[in-house]
Amino acid sequence: MKLLIAENLQLWRGELHVLRGLSLAVDVGCCLQVTGINGAGKSSLLRVLAGLLPPEEGSVRWRDIDTRRDPYAFHSELAWLGHGTALKGDLSARENLRYSAGLRRELTPSMIDAALARVGFAHADQRLARQMSAGQQRRVALARVLLLDSTLWLLDEPTSNLDRSGQQMFTQLLEAHLDEGGLAVVATHQPLPLAAQRLQTLELT
Amino acid sequence: MMQWLSMGGYWMYLWPSYLLTLLVLVLNVGYARRSARLARLEALRRVQGAAAQQGRS
Amino acid sequence: MKPPATGVVSPGKAGWRLVQRDLRLGLRRPGEWLQPLVFFLVVTTLFPLATSPELSRLRDMAPGALWVAALLSSLLALELLFREDGQDGTLEQLAVSGLPLPWLLLAKTCVHWLMTGLPLVLAGPLVATALGAPYASIPGVFAALLLGSGALSLIGAVGAALTLGLHRGGVLLALLVLPLAVPVLIFGARATSLAIAQDPMTAPMYLLGAIAVLSATLAPLAAAAAVRISLE
């Protein structure tokens, strides 16, 4: 079942025609990997799908409803991770998760600890976010994606700043998400070692 | 005529107002036409650029 | 297919959590939100220095000095409202959270007012007495600043959202917000001068209250639209 469908997306950034009539459809349990050179419009496409950037033409449909007609229903099933990690430097990892994912779901401390453990972040770590390395911040941001327990993941360069073990960890998280029947659109250059039937690719030029 | 021009002694307030009004009216016309012309040139360049690009590919 | 997420939080509760988060962040960085207060005190100190130390003359100027200083100080504080959240991606997360964005921004603006507006409201009456206002005028000055500073924060939120991420944001923000703040300034200063003169101040207070209510209903909607546009 195709839950996420985009049709005939047209987008200009300034004088640049970034998306030229792009269409895509993502199946349940599938991951769409978006690749392309820098400036090909990977981020723009993800922002259009998330509803952050209105396309000039075309539509994005979630469960066969235009996302612009009912953005709240769509967004309540969406976990978004953009370039910014949206972590507050003056809060610890757990506080950050409690006040970001916790805006949308009731979280218990054990749920937060479990998510931090899954992204390989020592849960005894009490450091503030600004004292963490960029890779550790990414891990905490991924923990937020897990905690939101959303059907659709839209991730823009989720593995930037992650070391090799971090990239393996991300693949495992993604597989588990797809196993549960989730969907994902991921913009990344890193090859995703997923089974062929659950990996679609889209190369932007 | 001179009597009309002097406007009962108010000429030094009246005529500058009318002059300035004329200036604003004329300048607005000038700027509007200029900006429309520039936009046309810009559009022309863009159209030709797109045509050239299509010709190459 | 994946079952829907459990334990969904209501918008009201989400707003409350956002308030808690911003309060906690503010308390960890007191320097940031104390600066507008210090600015307010410095500016109001400059007025006697620039004119005369005679209390009778200062008393006439006190409402104007108080409100112009409060307006400038709240303008200065607006930089803190959305800038960091815009840069680190927090606003993006709020915009796609499936929660009503105007409501979340109203929550953020309320915290912003608590941290930067409320100190002015508390310090304002003291400054007024230093400028020659009688002690009996303290409640009146306090009430006028209470309503006025709330309205200023709300109106300012729209300007801050519009200039989010712009290079020349600071000066532009002043140019956008100050003309819109004219009614608040007029009614606020009038209420204050009536309070200082010990006259009934109902008329300007009603008008100030009307502006505050109107801003509280419309400003979050405009700010949410502006934030979405700024995130594009």
Added chain:
Amino acid sequence: MDWTWFHRFGSPPHFYRIAGKLIPWFAWLAALTGVAGLIGGLILAPPDYQQGEGYRIIYVHVPAAVLSTMAYAAMATAAGVGLIWRMNVAHAVAASCAAIGASFTFLALVTGSLWGRPMWGTYWQWDPRLTSELVMLFLYLGYMGLRDAIDDTARADRASAVLALVGVINLPIIHYSVDWWNSLHQGHTLLKFAKPSMPPSMLVPLLLLMLGFVLYFAAIVLVRSRGEVLRRERNARWIAELLGAPS
């Protein structure tokens, strides 16, 4: 109700064509009414029994002041239409209004103070109308400043549209508050610009000039909007046909 005219007007090629046809009509009508109004105001109308010949400044001041408010209202309406229906043509119109409105606000301010010099004995008086006009000039400058600060046209259109709408809600409040403020502090008698009991020989030229200014505004806005529409147009085919470029 049939809304096709609305959607057709929203299509850039149609707008471009229709505007091109309307401009000469507006321009000539503006010139006609303007000249007629000037003759009536400067020659035929009798001097005022109180202000003598000096009152004749109202024939430029009042139309300029009316236009300054009207241009803001037009800008905000166009901006609202553009924001709600995502119509680029409306954004183009809104973008064209600002500079023209600002110039007429400035004109109203200067002619107002030139008129004030003989009447009040000073160029600047904190008269409620002049003060409101001044605040409005700041609103225009803020709008233009915001537009200028944003590089991307589409984003500039939408952001400035929000500002225009916020401004248009605020405008009556600002007017009211300034009037209120002035009535508290007014020691001297105020001279009213346009008396309600004007004789027709004075009033008709004023109305003619107001009409002329509005028609002039319409013509200029359309000239500018045609350019702005081209700037916003992505689909190059009709531009290519229009401009006769090889495509």
